[in-house]
Amino acid sequence: MSLGEYRVLFLVVTGILALVVASPALSRLLVYPRTEFFTELWILDVSHRAENYPFNITCNQNYSVFLGIGNRLGYCAYYVVQVKFRNQSQPAPTSFGPIETRVASSLPSLFNITAFVADEAVWELPLQFSFDYVWDEGRSKVDFLGLRLNDVWLNMTDYTVSWDPDKREFRGFLFFELWLYNASSNVFQYHGRFVGLRLNMTAKTL
Amino acid sequence: MVRKMLMRNIRCWLVFLVALVLTFSVADTPFCAFAVDEADAGSAIAVAEGRIVVSYRAVSGADEAGANTSALLAVLNEAGLLLSRANLAYKMGDFDSALDSANQSQERLNGFVAQAVVLREAALQQRYWDFMVYVVGSIVGTVVVVCGGFVVWFFLKIRYEKTGRVV
Numbered sequence: 001m002s003l004g005e006y007r008v009l010f011l012v013v014t015g016i017l018a019l020v021v022a023s024p025a026l027s028r029l030l031v032y033p034r035t036e037f038f039t040e041l042w043i044l045d046v047s048h049r050a051e052n053y054p055f056n057i058t059c060n061q062n063y064s065v066f067l068g069i070g071n072r073l074g075y076c077a078y079y080v081v082q083v084k085f086r087n088q089s090q091p092a093p094t095s096f097g098p099i100e101t102r103v104a105s106s107l108p109s110l111f112n113i114t115a116f117v118a119d120e121a122v123w124e125l126p127l128q129f130s131f132d133y134v135w136d137e138g139r140s141k142v143d144f145l146g147l148r149l150n151d152v153w154l155n156m157t158d159y160t161v162s163w164d165p166d167k168r169e170f171r172g173f174l175f176f177e178l179w180l181y182n183a184s185s186n187v188f189q190y191h192g193r194f195v196g197l198r199l200n201m202t203a204k205t206l
Numbered sequence: 207m208v209r210k211m212l213m214r215n216i217r218c219w220l221v222f223l224v225a226l227v228l229t230f231s232v233a234d235t236p237f238c239a240f241a242v243d244e245a246d247a248g249s250a251i252a253v254a255e256g257r258i259v260v261s262y263r264a265v266s267g268a269d270e271a272g273a274n275t276s277a278l279l280a281v282l283n284e285a286g287l288l289l290s291r292a293n294l295a296y297k298m299g300d301f302d303s304a305l306d307s308a309n310q311s312q313e314r315l316n317g318f319v320a321q322a323v324v325l326r327e328a329a330l331q332q333r334y335w336d337f338m339v340y341v342v343g344s345i346v347g348t349v350v351v352v353c354g355g356f357v358v359w360f361f362l363k364i365r366y367e368k369t370g371r372v373v
Contacts, residue, residue: 003366010362014355018348025344076269076279078262111294114286116262116279118269123283152291155298183263
């Protein structure tokens, strides 16, 4: 072998060795920075699928779903999920347009669920709920008495749903709004996300 | 005669006044106790809320430092649930339950901030050593390999020039 060939061989071996030794540093330095920061919010059925959500609701019957939050904000987040209920005519939260301009429903929260989620972590809560209501046959409406949510009794005596003759159902919406704690201003702000269940209070079983 | 009637009237008024004062003092007692309960519950909730925020900031710092905060977050979520229950009970006028839940929420967070600070310090220490070993150590190692390579090549080259072979 000539000196030139030895030089090439030596350079290749040294280069490979240098790359191997430098790989731990390169793996930390050559990381593409995160550019998207957001929160995932979901609701799944009892089989952890987005398929068989409860719809026909019988009085005092238990139904189960899973409520989940995925934190991709880049920091440990303090969320509050506001549990609300509305009928067809009451205001829903807005779900279109930029997230910053979306507004929460003006309805009062029945219950607040607190969730602390680490960055890149997922938080999931099994929810079991049942409604207690009476059917006002004369006025074709359902008057609610309460909602039992994971053994917490929530008073719903001011809530009613009317009969929808087109869809032929007593339609109500149980929805979950996501609020995020802003550490700099020390207040919770609507995070522009909500999930909900469309429910039919089944008159047959009343 | 007039004087006698006047005295009788005054006596009647006095009896009425005493009866009135006694009635109000007896009737006032439960209202006072009720008001104290509400205030106690409200202040316990406010304290619990403040404590949760302080704990959140502590655990957030630990998370940012790279610590495994899952156990602490589980405790914080429990405390948050108790606070939610306290707020609900307060809204429904059940101040005893509100006070109880708020106190439980506070108790869950006893020593929480200290634990979070310890975790944060440990994570920072770990991060420092990770940086020293994996980044600084790796860069120094690379420089040593490259420089060592040149030195070895230098000697091999001299040897080649003297003997006509490297090995």
